[in-house]
Amino acid sequence: MTLKNILLRTIHQKNKFVNVAATAVKLTNQEQYEYKEQRRNDSNYRRIVGSALFSSVLVGTVFAEKSHKKGNKNKDGDTKVEAGERRPDLPTFRAEEVSKHDNEKSFWVTYKNGVYDVTSFLPSHPGGEQIMNAAGLSIEPFWNVYGMHKTQEVYALLESYRIGNLHEDDIVDHTDEELWVKEPSRDKRLIVKTNKPFNAEIPAKLQIAHFDTPNELFYVRQHMPVPDLDAGQHSVRVIIRDGSTRVKEFSLDKLEMFPKGSVRAALMCAGNRRSEMNEQVKPVKGISWQGGAISNALWEGVYLRDVLVYCGVDTANTVGKHVIFTGSDIDATGVNFSTSIPLDQALNPNGRILLATHMNGNPLPPDHGYPLRVIVPGAPAVRSVKWLESITISYDESPSHWHQKDYRSFNASKTWETADFATAPPIYSLPVTSAICDPADGDAVVAKDGVVEVRGYAYSGGGAKILRVDISPDCGKTWLQADELQCDDAPPQQHYAWTLWTARIPVAKGQKELELWAKATDSNFNTQPEKFDDIWNIRGVLSNAYHKIKVQIKH
Template identity: 80%
Template sequence: MSLKNILLRTINQKNKYINLAATAVKINQEQYNHRDQNNKYKKTVATALFSSVLIGTVLAEKSKNNKKELKENNEENTCGAGEKRPDLPTYRAEEISKHNSKKSFWVTYKNGVYDVTSFLPSHPGGDQIMNAGGYSIEPFWNVYGMHKTKEIYALLESYRIGNLHEDDMVDLSDEELWVKEPIRDKRLIVKTSKPFNAEIPAKLQVAHFDTPNELFYVRQHMPVPELDSSEHRVRVTIKNGQTVTREFSLQQLDQFPRTAVRAALMCAGNRRSEMNEQVKPVKGISWQGGAISNAVWEGVLLIDVLKACGLEDTSTAGKHVIFTGSDIDATGVNFSTSIPLEQALNPKNRILLATHMNGAVLPPDHGYPLRVIVPGAPAVRSVKWLESITISKDESSSHWHQKDYRSFNASKTWETADFASAPPIYSLPVTSAICDPAHGDTVTAKNGVVEIRGYAYSGGGAKILRVDISPDCGKTWVQAEEMQSDDAPPQQHYAWTLWTARIPVSKGQKELELWAKATDSNFNTQPERFNDIWNIRGVLSNAYHRIKVQIKH
């Protein structure tokens, strides 16, 4: 059927699809009554109308191609959409999850399994459908109610290939919070899917000095909020005798000089898995060495904005800067944390209100449209989706500040830990990791030498001076001879250092155990063992990094 005929057929059915759009509008009416942002609502209505017409176009063409098949299915099967079909095979969730690419794209709906690969180019919602790959579309349809029509159920069933195993049926009642999550690079190593937390594979860490945005590790506490840069505002409140509040759009922030800072962001729990495995269990995401990445961040300096709001340098003692993001947990509480005001007002700390990352607008996973970058500090202080900055005599009262990211000694237990008296972590210790080869790899010795690569990093602006590798459990050490770092001024080395070392091996040697340690410009060096720095949260896990590899001559 030609495009012209398809469009004519669609126009002939316009009343039917306008009613579909009206249904979508009705579904969203309750949300509209509680929204202040009419423009956003209008976009939703327009999208619903466009989607309805486009769905009609797809249905018209699809009905021609599948008319006979649908007729046969209807004669043989009277089940509704998603109901169990005894005439079709059964699939396990593990198998379905593997079909999540444009080459092979399966979804589930209730009991049904559907191969919708051929439908992907026609999906009115574009690439948003990719979030459902290998997974259920129910949460998405609960949000995008225009899907729930007889015609679309019929279209879905035309792609039916089987049934979901009863043991893999799950309660999806709270999944609607996550349906608008960004599409992520499949190379990331997913640690948790809701909230999404993923690290960069070790060998890809050393492939780029500035980590590509799509490979930058992701740490979320809640769903990623939907924000519009043209409407977004950041509110600055200064509580100093009297309360002064100012609000800035992103365009108004452009009145301040723009600057760029190259900085690595590292989760305080990076390398937690080693502490967990080598000593005893800790609580937290089991990060390996991939919860650190490097980027160039661009924006305006926080200190410039605070001074423009009337903040004086003399008022820093005992005060804090509270950063609050737009991400919200299930109870309606926004993510928040804080840093000391004196840290914020030190010009060497180069704290940014950032809008760009590696020359591009911030991706949704990394704070679009505005985030804080606190170089040299745990990444949790670099609050994403920033909506407010408050100068207060009190630290943030949020759970994430009061009950997490604090340091305890190795003897404290969850029963004896006093979070109120434990110091918050505002900087990071020196650390390093071997990235290539990985533990368990087989490597080829060339001219009696094995080449290894990795990263090193220290918080607070300290520079990496040296990385040492031991091939014999600490008896001797080989210094890395290639060090790639930025050219920042002293005490402002916020980027990581990538290094390369060449380790001699004996002829016939079959196995090699390698230890790595770094030393920073404060002459701090990594501790040898995790036993001495173990803590209940598994943070600041920076003992020697150790791997074993097999040698091929």
């Protein structure tokens, strides 16, 4: 195909895109969101947008070919661009250097042997923020899935951003990474613990900046790749096994037949603060969460109890029955994530368990279960299964590894060799805990009028309310009560949100260092234990001993 024909074709496609864009401009914010979701998986739309974008760049760069003398002639006499081939005329970069260019001010990617500075291209990327997932990395896994990139036009466009070669030692085979290419973009402020699967906590000082954690800062706990789901096509099945098997299926639209419900609840990983147990006693297995694997949000949807009653679940006969939640996320062997809770917990009106579609007033983000998840307030966050696709009422608990071989607690003497997961009860609630978020351990703080201000969070599972938070400035000899508690106004036994607290600690004139201990007490009058030694366990879960930090004092 000649350059002239390419220009005519792509300009025509650009006009199509302009019409699409003009339509979108007239829509409300919500309609724009729905419109975007409707078009997101339309391969023809993506092709048109990609080609249209290319045409606009093409006009300015004259196909980018003039900047590259290298290439092979195809049968029509046009230059064939080979993207990613080694260029001896360009410098070589190590992967470590490329990885540093991972922001909107300097954004590099690699493709095969090539290194590309695509910073100026970011605002025009047809796939929007999806490109941010490749920040400082290879785009090969993405292109293996999004095959519309593999055209001469796009290859030429990519080569127009070429700045160098990737060092031979850093070139890897990306063919096994295709499961991860549809991962959502994440806020750079999150503290990443693992990339695949993605797990990240919220920085301590940002935790207390908002009572309801902004969606983009809510901590992320994944076990597998994030599934790419369409709200318009998604449904959830309710399966009742009580001698016979009955199945009802609900689209998201059909779920709207039930009364709307909401709950303000914190979700906390059972392994939150595991790093302290690991450091202060002995090693445990699991992600080394500090105190940031907890966040708070307002969740909206419909109550699980209403759906189960509608489906004919026997509310008078719950003994020995379980509710198995299965998500759409799948591991490498093709097994879906699932876990379960007792049926009586699911049917408890005070439990306020939701089938949630919204988070802080917006549709669930992909990382947090879009388009549907269950929220089990007061329980470890693992029970709040994301990307929910089925709910099964059964006499059996979930058979999954994550339910049978994880999220169970043992005493401090059990080892991996002696632990019997089958006899250890699953964790369905959480103990009282607290953490100091500001200042952080090792900070230098200014004493104003002889006082240091200390802030943090406290939380207890099962709907218990935080009654007070106590701070000791002298290793437990004396305790000062936090004089400000920010909590929700939920009814008794339904306090599922966290509590933010502030304490003002007097310091002596000339005092240079201060060690602070924090502990919380809930409405069941449960208080945190002092040390991790007696609650240590092989998985490092339920890590809720006093939180202790040391700070330097400036007068």
